[in-house]
Amino acid sequence: MSIISIKNTTGFILMTLALIACHAPADISGKLEGTEKKVIKMYLIKPETLRAVGASYLGKVIDSAVVNSDGHFEFHNLPKDKEPVLLELALKISEKAPNYLQTDDPMKSNYMPIIWQSGEPLYITAKLDAFQKSFSIDDPSEINKALLDLRDTSHKAYQSYLAGKHWQIEDGSQLLEKEHAILQYQTTLIQFANNIQYLIPALVALRLLSPENDYERVPEFLVSQCQKWGEKQPDHPWVKQLCKESDPSNLPVLVGDVFPNIKLPMLTKGSLTIKDQLGKKLTIIDLWASWCAPCRKENREVLVPLYNKYHDQGLQIIAYALESDESTWRAAAERDGANLWIQASDLQGDDAPFLKKIRVRTIPANFILDDKGVVIAKNVHAEALMDLVKSYMKKK
Known part of the structure; x- marks a missing residue:
C-alpha cells in the first residue's frame, strides 16, 4: 500500500x-x-x-x-x-x-x-x-418505578387533602383544620417511606413531606427512618445526615418518652413540678396563648367539658401559656374557663423557656401523658382528643 x-x-x-x-x-x-x-x-x-x-x-x-x-x-x-x-x-x-x-x-x-x-x-x-x-x-428500572409510584402517591394524596382548599387562617379560626389536612397528606408519604425497600425513594418521600425541612409535627417518623436505614445502609452519607437530624436532642419530646419533670411558674404564684401534678390516669400538657384563636376555641369547646367530666376520675390538665402580660393571660383564662386547671407561664412570650426545653416552636400543641408521665399521644385536638380521653378513661 x-x-x-x-x-x-x-x-x-x-x-x-x-x-x-x-x-x-x-x-x-x-x-x-x-x-x-x-x-x-x-x-x-x-x-x-x-x-x-x-x-x-x-x-x-x-x-x-x-x-x-x-x-x-x-x-x-x-x-x-x-x-x-x-x-x-x-x-x-x-x-x-x-x-x-x-x-x-x-x-x-x-x-x-x-x-x-x-x-x-x-x-x-x-x-x-x-x-x-x-x-x-x-x-424504567425498579428503583425508578418506585420514584414514579411515589409521584403518583403524592399527587393522589394532594388531590384528596389539599388541592383547592382555602382556610381562614388570618384569624386562626381554621388553623387546626389546615394542620390536620397537611398531616393527612404527610401520613400518606410516611406510609410510603415505611413500606418501600429502596433507600433513595424513601428519602425523597421524606423530603417531599417537608421541603422546608420542618418535621416538628412528625419527629417520630425521622427517628424510625434513621433506625430502618441505619441498620441497612449505615455508611450512606445521607443516612448519616438523617440520623444526625433525628437525634432526640434536636426534636420535640417523642411519643414513648417520659415527659421532662420541669418546674413551672404558676398563675396563682409559686411554682410546681410536672411529676408532682400528674393525673391519676391521664394528663394533658396544653400549650396555648391568649392571642391564639384555635387555642381559645379548644379551651372552651374541648378542655372545659373534658375537665368537668373526667377530672374527678383522674384527668389532669397542665396548661402553659406563651404570654408576656399577666393581666391579659389571667383575663383570657377566666373568660374561657381555663382557670379551672393548672395554668403556668414564664411571661416571656414567644421566647418561652418551657417550649425551648421540650423543643416545640408551634402552637396549638399538646402532649397526652399516662399516669407515669409517659407520652402516649401528641397534638391531638378537637373531637379526636375527646374520643381519646373518653376511650382511655373507660379502659383504665
Missing part, C-alpha cells in the same frame, strides 16, 4: 470516529410535548446533601439542554459514579435560577427526581404544562 493510500485511509478513519463521537447516543434524552414556538431550557440538578433533595436553590446544576423545535432534548454530561445517583430533571421557570424547584403544589411541579445509573441511558417523555404529573420513563 502506498503512503498516499495510508494517509487517505487514516483520514477516513479519523473522520468516521469524529462523526460517531458527534452522534454518540445521549445519556438522558427524551421528548417534551407542547413546546411549539417556545424556547424551553431544561437542567439536570444533583442534590449533594439530603437537605438539598427536593429543595429550591440547594442542588448543583450539572448539565443543561435546549429543547428542540420538535420537542426533543439530550443530556450528555452525566456523573461517572459507579453507584446509582439521584438527579432532578427540571424545567426552567421564567427568571428563576436554574436550580429553582417548584415545591408548593406537586400538581404544578417543574421537576422530577430520577435515578441515573452510569451506562444505562434513559429516555423520557413529559408534557410541558404538566411536567411532573405526565413524566414517564421508557422501561
Whole structure:
C-alpha cells in the first residue's frame, strides 16, 4: 500500500470516529410535548446533601439542554459514579435560577427526581404544562418505578387533602383544620417511606413531606427512618445526615418518652413540678396563648367539658401559656374557663423557656401523658382528643 493510500485511509478513519463521537447516543434524552414556538431550557440538578433533595436553590446544576423545535432534548454530561445517583430533571421557570424547584403544589411541579445509573441511558417523555404529573420513563428500572409510584402517591394524596382548599387562617379560626389536612397528606408519604425497600425513594418521600425541612409535627417518623436505614445502609452519607437530624436532642419530646419533670411558674404564684401534678390516669400538657384563636376555641369547646367530666376520675390538665402580660393571660383564662386547671407561664412570650426545653416552636400543641408521665399521644385536638380521653378513661 502506498503512503498516499495510508494517509487517505487514516483520514477516513479519523473522520468516521469524529462523526460517531458527534452522534454518540445521549445519556438522558427524551421528548417534551407542547413546546411549539417556545424556547424551553431544561437542567439536570444533583442534590449533594439530603437537605438539598427536593429543595429550591440547594442542588448543583450539572448539565443543561435546549429543547428542540420538535420537542426533543439530550443530556450528555452525566456523573461517572459507579453507584446509582439521584438527579432532578427540571424545567426552567421564567427568571428563576436554574436550580429553582417548584415545591408548593406537586400538581404544578417543574421537576422530577430520577435515578441515573452510569451506562444505562434513559429516555423520557413529559408534557410541558404538566411536567411532573405526565413524566414517564421508557422501561424504567425498579428503583425508578418506585420514584414514579411515589409521584403518583403524592399527587393522589394532594388531590384528596389539599388541592383547592382555602382556610381562614388570618384569624386562626381554621388553623387546626389546615394542620390536620397537611398531616393527612404527610401520613400518606410516611406510609410510603415505611413500606418501600429502596433507600433513595424513601428519602425523597421524606423530603417531599417537608421541603422546608420542618418535621416538628412528625419527629417520630425521622427517628424510625434513621433506625430502618441505619441498620441497612449505615455508611450512606445521607443516612448519616438523617440520623444526625433525628437525634432526640434536636426534636420535640417523642411519643414513648417520659415527659421532662420541669418546674413551672404558676398563675396563682409559686411554682410546681410536672411529676408532682400528674393525673391519676391521664394528663394533658396544653400549650396555648391568649392571642391564639384555635387555642381559645379548644379551651372552651374541648378542655372545659373534658375537665368537668373526667377530672374527678383522674384527668389532669397542665396548661402553659406563651404570654408576656399577666393581666391579659389571667383575663383570657377566666373568660374561657381555663382557670379551672393548672395554668403556668414564664411571661416571656414567644421566647418561652418551657417550649425551648421540650423543643416545640408551634402552637396549638399538646402532649397526652399516662399516669407515669409517659407520652402516649401528641397534638391531638378537637373531637379526636375527646374520643381519646373518653376511650382511655373507660379502659383504665
